[in-house]
Amino acid sequence: MNQCNRGGLSLAETSPRLAHSFILALTVAAVIAPRVAAAHGERAEPPFLRMAAVQWYDTHWSTSHLMVNEELTVSGHFHIVKYWSFALAPPDLAFLNVDVPGPVMIRVSSSIDGVNGAASTPLELGRDYAYTIVMRGRIPGRYHVHPMLDVRSAGALLGPGNWVTVGGDAASFTDPVNTLSGKTVDLEHYGLRAVVSWHLIWILIALAWLLYWLRKPLLIPRYEAIQQGEGGSLITITDRITGVAFLGVTLLVVIGGFVSTNIRYPVTIPLQSTWLRIPPLPEQPTSISITADRVIYYIPGRTVEFWVKVTNNGSKPVRLGEFTTASVRFLNRSVRQPEADFPADLIAPAGLVVEPDEPINPGETKALHIVASSQVWETDRLALLIQDPTSRIGGLFMFFDPHNTRYLVEFDSEIIPTFRSGNAPAGS
Amino acid sequence: MAAGPQARARPALETAEERQRAYRQFDIILAILIFFLFMGLYHIVAMLTVGDWDFWVDWKDRRWWILLTPVILISMPAAVQFIFWEKFRLPFAATLLTLCLVVAEWLNRVINMHGWAYFPLDFIWPSTLIPSGIALDVVLLLTGSYILTAIIGGGLWSILFYPTNWTMVARYMVPTNMHGFLMSIADVMGFQFVRTGTPEYLRIIDRGTLRSFGQDPIYISLAFAMFSCMLMYMLFIGVGYLFTRIQFSWFKRV
Numbered sequence: 001m002n003q004c005n006r007g008g009l010s011l012a013e014t015s016p017r018l019a020h021s022f023i024l025a026l027t028v029a030a031v032i033a034p035r036v037a038a039a040h041g042e043r044a045e046p047p048f049l050r051m052a053a054v055q056w057y058d059t060h061w062s063t064s065h066l067m068v069n070e071e072l073t074v075s076g077h078f079h080i081v082k083y084w085s086f087a088l089a090p091p092d093l094a095f096l097n098v099d100v101p102g103p104v105m106i107r108v109s110s111s112i113d114g115v116n117g118a119a120s121t122p123l124e125l126g127r128d129y130a131y132t133i134v135m136r137g138r139i140p141g142r143y144h145v146h147p148m149l150d151v152r153s154a155g156a157l158l159g160p161g162n163w164v165t166v167g168g169d170a171a172s173f174t175d176p177v178n179t180l181s182g183k184t185v186d187l188e189h190y191g192l193r194a195v196v197s198w199h200l201i202w203i204l205i206a207l208a209w210l211l212y213w214l215r216k217p218l219l220i221p222r223y224e225a226i227q228q229g230e231g232g233s234l235i236t237i238t239d240r241i242t243g244v245a246f247l248g249v250t251l252l253v254v255i256g257g258f259v260s261t262n263i264r265y266p267v268t269i270p271l272q273s274t275w276l277r278i279p280p281l282p283e284q285p286t287s288i289s290i291t292a293d294r295v296i297y298y299i300p301g302r303t304v305e306f307w308v309k310v311t312n313n314g315s316k317p318v319r320l321g322e323f324t325t326a327s328v329r330f331l332n333r334s335v336r337q338p339e340a341d342f343p344a345d346l347i348a349p350a351g352l353v354v355e356p357d358e359p360i361n362p363g364e365t366k367a368l369h370i371v372a373s374s375q376v377w378e379t380d381r382l383a384l385l386i387q388d389p390t391s392r393i394g395g396l397f398m399f400f401d402p403h404n405t406r407y408l409v410e411f412d413s414e415i416i417p418t419f420r421s422g423n424a425p426a427g428s
Numbered sequence: 429m430a431a432g433p434q435a436r437a438r439p440a441l442e443t444a445e446e447r448q449r450a451y452r453q454f455d456i457i458l459a460i461l462i463f464f465l466f467m468g469l470y471h472i473v474a475m476l477t478v479g480d481w482d483f484w485v486d487w488k489d490r491r492w493w494i495l496l497t498p499v500i501l502i503s504m505p506a507a508v509q510f511i512f513w514e515k516f517r518l519p520f521a522a523t524l525l526t527l528c529l530v531v532a533e534w535l536n537r538v539i540n541m542h543g544w545a546y547f548p549l550d551f552i553w554p555s556t557l558i559p560s561g562i563a564l565d566v567v568l569l570l571t572g573s574y575i576l577t578a579i580i581g582g583g584l585w586s587i588l589f590y591p592t593n594w595t596m597v598a599r600y601m602v603p604t605n606m607h608g609f610l611m612s613i614a615d616v617m618g619f620q621f622v623r624t625g626t627p628e629y630l631r632i633i634d635r636g637t638l639r640s641f642g643q644d645p646i647y648i649s650l651a652f653a654m655f656s657c658m659l660m661y662m663l664f665i666g667v668g669y670l671f672t673r674i675q676f677s678w679f680k681r682v
Contacts, residue, residue: 187550217451235572246562265601
């Protein structure tokens with residue numbers, strides 16, 4: 001008697017059934033369970049890449065809802081960090097790109113400091129650039145749109161992202177472009193009919209050649225004939241003449257097509273590729289300087305604390321209004337409010353706590369204790385700085401005078417993680 | 429009641445008609461399997477080597493595209509041509525492979541790059557090597573010599589690539605003025621249809637030396653492609669020879 005009987009079936013009979021049932025259950029679960037996958041790719045970048053390379057600021061999306069064929073403008077500034085990370089190749093050649101899920105929107109134009117951004121350009125360390133990217137809706141959907149800087153041998157450096165919804169009908173999309181010969185063409189479908197026609201012509205000729213041979217007994221009889229030394233009889237005069245005819249037709253079609261194409265398109269240019277040297281924005285006078293005494297990251301409390309000395313060499317009193325790093329913004333609400341249309345997930349709710357929160361007068365050096373506390377250090381994976389080859393925090397401090405003139409100061413310092421509650425910051 | 433030795437001694441195919449029918453069925457089944465096998469194999473070779481130069485219209489330049497495509501892709505036709513000719517005297521290996529490649533490429537472009545990634549088909553259409561394949565096959569048919577096929581057929585394989593595909597690519601090289609830059613339509617398409625992994629500086633087009641032979645580098649590329657194709661053909665004929673020595677024992681048993 002088989003001790004593994006289950007309801008009269010042997011183990012050999014039930015195991016495949018169990019396996020089939022399991023696979024069926026997995027398949028059903030795979031079909032009904034998953035939801036839409038949405039990821040913030042910038043969070044996958046290591047923290048040092050986001051803090052010690054490019055700082056994006058003033059990023060603005062002209063709209064978060066547009067229809068197919070309507071335009072969206074992404075604009076702002078980016079600052080190339082003066083103390084570029086040693087682990088990254090320097091920005092000797094960079095390209096202003098945009099991060100969208102493929103060509104769901106087309107890039108109509110882009111510019112850096114008003115210069116056409118279609119070419120790559122070297123970037124200077126410690127300098128600022130203004131950028132504009134104009135997009136046009138093409139495929140309906142909801143997309144996360146980021147400005148992006150591609151740096152040769154370093155990779156993609158993502159800026160802040162905002163959700164943009166494209167509505168309408170994808171079939172209504174048009175992309176008219178004027179050529180120098182005076183014609184207007186729609187790049188969505190341009191030349192496709194001719195391409196498909198030529199491909200079909202060649203596929204038919206190829207099929208004709210194959211069918212000529214496939215109509216004969218193919219493999220086994222021919223193989224046997226060769227094994228018996230009768231391979232020479234397998235190729236007949238008719239085969240050779242047919243081959244010459246096919247080759248002749250092929251050459252005629254190729255040459256004829258080439259000549260007629262040159263007649264139809266007499267003016268063509270080769271693919272263009274170049275790079276430019278785009279000058280940065282005029283350098284802002286450095287009337288404010290910051291030196292760091294100590295910067296720590298209290299991991300359990302998700303808090304970064306700065307002990308710094310700020311010297312105001314300008315002519316007006318200033319207050320610290322904002323600290324931004326890796327596209328995340330910490331705002332001192334008593335000085336600066338966030339823009340209504342800026343993505344809320346990139347603004348730390350607790351803001352920036354500055355002690356003492358008072359103006360720094362001209363000529364004065366003041367010691368500040370600054371606390372930037374937010375779960376965003378963890379949700380944006382910036383806390384993983386501890387696993388990076390460069391344990392330095394970088395960012396931009398923004399000071400404001402009574403006339404709301406902004407002063408940008410780049411900040412860069414070693415940062416030490418703290419794990420023990422004894423070193424917890426006050427009030428946490 | 430056991431089947432005796434006498435029953436096993438009778439052949440399965442007794443008449444000539446039965447044999448012909450069985451051979452034909454074997455041909456059809458094998459042809460279908462080989463078609464899909466070649467589609468997969470040759471397409472993977474093309475994607476991993478020629479890659480971007482064939483994916484995008486703004487990579488179809490006058491140097492690398494017309495050099496790399498024929499030189500790399502003559503490899504498999506050379507090896508398969510040896511097998512088909514040596515074992516079956518069938519001169520259609522190159523044509524079959526190039527046809528399989530075009531079908532596989534169109535499937536990939538339509539389903540994957542257009543259907544999934546939303547790239548317009550006029551930006552991602554593949555090039556074709558079918559005329560080159562026909563030329564290679566016919567030269568082997570007429571000469572019966574691998575050396576002559578390498579020299580004449582290999583030369584034709586490379587030379588025919590550019591004029592064949594120029595009929596399709598020429599319209600994309602029409603100039604436009606794009607915000608103050610002179611750009612071809614292909615360049616504009618590359619700029620507009622965003623590829624986050626392909627910044628402008630990554631596009632390897634028209635880079636190289638040997639620029640003192642007139643303005644157009646096409647002739648240099650074609651000449652180099654021609655000689656390289658001849659060498660590649662001879663090399664991969666050897667691969668086909670090794671394959672037949674190692675893998676063909678099963679066919680003998682059939």
